[in-house]
Amino acid sequence: MLPRLAERGRTVIEDWRxxxxxxxxxxxxxxxxxxxxxxxxxxMTVADVDRTRWPVGVPQGYRVERWADTAPDEVVTSYAAARSAIHDVPMGTTEFVPPEWTVERVRANEAELSGENVEQRVVVAVHEATGEVAGLTEVVLLPREPRTFHQGDTVVLAAHRGRGIGLGLKGVMAHWLVEDHPELRRMHTVTNSDNEHMIRVNRRLGMTVERTELVVAHEIDALTARLTT
Ligand SMILES: CC(C)(COP(=O)(O)OP(=O)(O)OC[C@H]1O[C@@H](n2cnc3c(N)ncnc32)[C@H](O)[C@@H]1OP(=O)(O)O)[C@@H](O)C(=O)NCCC(=O)NCCS
Incomplete structure (x- = not known):
């Protein structure tokens, strides 16, 4: 694998999780x-959680919108712009850079997920004063694991943080998922170990840390030399 990666101009190899x-x-x-x-x-094991811990809405001044699989045309531009705030996620020193989200990328991603029979759910908070998406949370249900939802991106734009929007969005999502999927057993998420705000929100919803996962990296030249001497 290493010579092929080097041929493609790659200098670092990473192994995730x-x-x-x-x-x-x-x-x-x-x-x-x-x-x-x-x-x-x-x-979070759904059966073990006290669901009254899950908020049912977002703070005053914001309204909830939600959809499965396809973002409504009226909101997609603002949703794509908000998703680009995922660049604020603490990422350690990995080489991976999250994408810039555009409407085209959102639509391409929706098409890819539906082509793979992946169900996607999105809940957003729209800031009433501006009509813009201020925060969002996204989950996917993979066909091979029909009783487990995996958390995707959650972001709240910097100007709107610390008001309970992140917690509210995840609470609304959790209620929606168990309503529509009574067979649901588990919800999974991964968060940078030092992302104290996200971890605090997740704990308040009833999630617990199951394990620590690592991303590891090596320079391709040095690894090649090590493996060939
Ligand atoms: C993580 C994130 C989504 C939280 O959203 P939020 O709406 O700000 O969070 P909430 O207001 O619901 O509350 C989270 C907790 O963190 C606190 N908090 C959130 N942002 C804070 C900030 N910028 N400064 C200080 N405290 C903050 C809140 O007071 C609350 O604490 P509490 O338990 O004492 O009530 C948001 O900070 C964010 O978008 N960060 C960048 C993207 C990111 O890291 N996403 C997660 C990827 S896994």
């Missing part, structure tokens, strides 16, 4: 991989 404490992590470290990101993998 190695579980801390398992043999794969030790193996990578022995090969000289360094940790570039640490993630808290959090989980």
């Amino acid at each position: 190695l579980v801390e404490g398992r043999p794969g992590t030790d193996w990578a470290r022995r090969l000289g991989f360094r940790t570039v990101r640490s993630l808290a993998a959090m989980v």
Whole structure:
């Protein structure tokens, strides 16, 4: 794999989501991989959670809109702009850079997910005064795991943070998911280990940290030299 990556101009190889404490992590470290990101993998078992902890709305001055699979035309431009705030997510020192979201990218992503039979749900908070999307949360349901929802992006634009929007959006999402999917067992999310605000929101909803996952990286030249000497 390494020569092919080098041919394509890549200089660093990363491995995502190695579980801390398992043999794969030790193996990578022995090969000289360094940790570039640490993630808290959090989980909620729906049957065990007191659902009254889940907020049913967002703060005054905002309204909730939600959809499955396809963003309404009226909101898609503002939704795409808000999704680009995902650049504020703490990412450690990984080489991965989240995309710039545009309407075209949103539509391409929706088409890709529906082509793979992935159900996507989105809840947004619209700022009433401006009509703009101030925050969003997105989840996916993969066909191979019909009882588990995986959290995708959650972002609140910087000017609107700290008002309970993130918590409200996730609460609305959780209620909606269990209403439509009574068979739902688990909700999963991963968050940078130092993303204290997101972790606090997740804990308030009833999620707990299940394990630590690591992103590890190595320079391709140095790894090639190590493996060929
Ligand atoms: C994480 C994020 C979505 C939280 O949204 P939010 O609407 O600001 O969060 P909430 O207001 O619902 O509350 C979260 C908690 O963190 C606190 N908080 C949130 N943002 C804060 C800030 N900028 N400064 C200080 N405290 C903050 C809130 O007071 C609340 O604490 P509490 O438990 O004492 O009530 C938002 O900070 C964000 O978009 N960050 C950048 C993107 C990101 O990291 N996304 C997560 C990817 S996994």
